Amino acid sequence: MVSSDCDWAAQLLQLRRESYATFSPVFWRPSEGVVAQQAGFLRQQVSRDDVVALRTEHALVVAQLRGNDCFVDDFMVEDEGYWRSEGADLLRAGWEGMQARGATNTRVSSAKKDSLKNEMLVESGLRVSEQWWVKAVEPAGPAETGAVDEDGFRALIGPPPPVYDPGGPVMFVRYLGPSVPLGTIEARASRSGTVLVVVPQHPGRGREADLGAAGFEVASQWYVGKPGAMEC
Secondary structure, three states: OHHHHHHHHHHHHHHHHHHHHOOOOOOOOOOOOOOHHHHHHHHHHHHOOOOOEEEEOOOOEEEEEOOOEEEEEEEEEEHHHHHHHHHHHHHHHHHHHHHOOOOEEEEEEEEOOOHHHHHHHHHHOOOOEEEEEEEEEEOOOOOOOOOEEEOOOEEEEEEOEEEEEEOOOOOEEEEEEOOOHHHHHHHHHOOOOOOEEEEOOOOOOOOHHHHHHHHEEEEEEEEEEOOOOOOO
16 A cells, blocks of 8 residues: 555545444444544555555555554455455465564454454454453443552543544453452443443453343454465
8 A cells, every 4th residue: 555545545444434333333433524534644554664554456454563463453345245355365465564574473353243354364364362342331420531440340441542433431441350240340430421331351261141141242353363375
């Protein structure tokens, strides 16, 4: 990708946010009027040495070097039918470019319900390493920001990324103890004026059953691995 591609890329990524909003309306709700802002951000990204930004006729990927990770968040195709072709090719090419910069692993974000993309990621050799369980809450106090450190859980309250607008601050739970009632966290979030609670969990090693029973749902998940040729 070059600077002249960034307006097209920003429009395509806005379409992704709009489609993801049908999966989880609060967590994925897109901000309005940010396409030009994101195009400017992408123009800065494509000029960086620690970024590999690539496109095809119908798809794009932006890979960033974060520590030893090839970190992929901005990754989109114009039509779902391109995931197993241009999407998979771009993922491998981005990974190879990041390997040359020192990456030893790939980390890719996706919506849980983005099924064709997720199938491609698994077929390319990646696996789910983390899921973000979310639940909307009704704010019952003035909006706060900052760290929360209470018995059984720790969290951070703050604004979402600028391309998203859930309607207020978000509580991101950084540690969840094995016995703390989830209702306690929801009540604390409500008093803090937040509109959404996000609880990351490693599949099979956390409190997924409790979260599901309490009305939380998985909005996003993270895939890790070393992309290779897709398994047929």
